[in-house]
Amino acid sequence: MTAVKQIQASARAQVGKGAARAVRRQGQTPAVIYGGGAAPEAIALDANKTRLLIYGGHFLTTLFDISVDGKTQRVIPRDYQLDPVKDFPIHVDFLRVAAGQTVTVEVPIHVVGQEASPGVKSGGLVQIVEHSLEITVEPELIPEAFEVSVAGLQIGDALEASVIKLPKGAKLSVGSDATIVTIVPPMAEEAGDAEAPAAEAKKA
Template sequence: MTATKQIEASARAQVGKGAARAVRRQGQTPAVIYGGGAAPEAIALDANKTRQLIFGGHFLTTIFEIDVAGKKQRVIPRDYQLDPVKDFPLHVDFLRVAKGQTVTVQVPVHVIGQDASPGIKNGGLVQIVEHTLEIAVEPDSIPDAFELSVAGLNIGDSLHADAIKLPAGAKLTVGSDATIVTIAPPTVEAEPEAEVPASDVPAEKEKE
């Protein structure tokens, strides 16, 4: 599971598109903290550090402790927007979390054991049906990823959601029979038709 990360922020007195643009011009990313029975709180984050956190991986499954002028709050990112051209962060939404609270997150699926799969050795292909799985889980129990081993699987075999090892108290939001990974048969390309040399094509009879 990912460890809690520390991040500093400053309070924003003004909100709205104009205020958000002004914050970005100062090298910061506008954000908001909401939930937990308290009023939404507008904050600003360092844009470069925020970008590093987003592209560093596991951003939406990481618990952060945000320090705003000495006031610390435990939060989890729920959404973020990036500039479609320059990829810098435009806005981040954080949800307050408390111990014992359940949150819904998307956890990536990692496939292992390919070298011990008879199906793959015979030309089969790993087909990942679900690259992420949504679970309801306590914030401190969020896993970095789910590992599914295809060791021993033959062509046509599949692994379903019930093969996932969940943290204590966590629940999948999909059915236990949902297919996650399958070993598909090898792709066979049709052989191109052989071209007949022009010299082998019989000449048409001359018209009388």
């Protein structure tokens, strides 16, 4: 499960495009905390630290304890926007979370065991159909990733979502029969098979 991270923020007295631009000029990223039955709260984050958190991975599945002028709130990022040219964060949305609450998140899939797959050893290729799975889960139980092993798989074999070990009480947004990964024949052989009839036709 992902660890809760700490982040410092300051309250923003003004909102709107002009106020947001002023915040960015000061080396900060405008953000908002919403949900939990409370009014939305405009805040500002250190821009460099926010960028590192986003590009460090798992940002949208990580819980944060945000300290705003001495008051700490537990939140999870729900969205962020990047500058289309410079790729630095220009806004972040955080959702307040409470015990017993559930959230819907995308959890990445990590495929392992390729070296122990007979299909791969014989030239087959690992084809990842789903790079992540959407689940509904309690925030404290969000996994960093789902690990799926293709060890033992032959060419033509596939793994479905039913092999995923979900956290307690979590639910998949897709059916348990959804294909996650499969071992496909080598592309070179497929190309050769396609060219063979054409070559025979020319000889005829």
